[in-house]
Amino acid sequence: MIQVLHNPRCGKSRSCLAFLEESGKEFEVIKYLVDVPTFDELQSIIKKLGMKPIEVVRTKEPIWIEKFKSKTLSDAEIIKAMVQNPILIERPIVINGDKAIIARPMEKAAEII
Template sequence: MIQIYHNSRCGKSRECLAFIEDSGKEYEIIKYLEDVPTFEELKTIIKKLGIKPIELVRQKEKIWIENFKDKKLSDDEIIHAMISNPILIERPIVINGDKAIIARPLEKVTTIL
C-alpha cells in the first residue's frame, strides 16, 4: 500500500494527495505533524529515500534557522531535531514498499506509483 506523509496546510502535499487519489491505487495518509514518526521510522524513511538526514530538513524554516542552522549536528541529532520539530520534515513523502520519494516536483510521484 502507498503511504503519503502529508501536511494538509501545504499546497504541494495536497496536490500530491489528489494525484494519488486519482491514480485509483490504495493509499494511507500519515499526518506526520500529528502522528510524528519515531526515530527508527524516520531513519527507515531516510534509508528508503537514499538520502542523508540533512536532505530531508526544510532548512528555510524559522525553527531550523534559529535553533540548528549554525550547529554541527550528527545524522542522529538531525533526525532527533525533525522528531522534536516535525514541521522541519520535507513534504510530501510518498512510500511504496521499499522505495520512497519526496514528491517535489509533483511529477516525481509517477516514478513510485
C-alpha cells in the same frame, strides 16, 4: 500499501494527494505533524529515500534557522531534531515498499506508485 506523509496546510502536499487519488491506487495518508514518526521510523524513511538526513530537512523553516543552522549536527542529531520538530520534515514523502520519494513536483510520485 502506498503511504504519504502529508501536511494538509501545504499546497504541494495537497496537490500530491490529488495526484495519488487520480491514480486510482490505494494509499494511506499519514498526517506526520499529528502522528509524528519515531526516530526509527524516520531513519527508515530516510534510508528508503536514499538521502542524507540533512537533505530531508526544510532548512528555511524558522525553527531550523533559530535552533540548528549554526550547529554541526550528526545524522542522528538531525533525525532527533526532525522528530522533536516535525515541521522540519520535507513534504510530501511518498513511500511504497522499500522505496520512497519526496514528491516535489508531485509528478515524481509516479516514479514509485
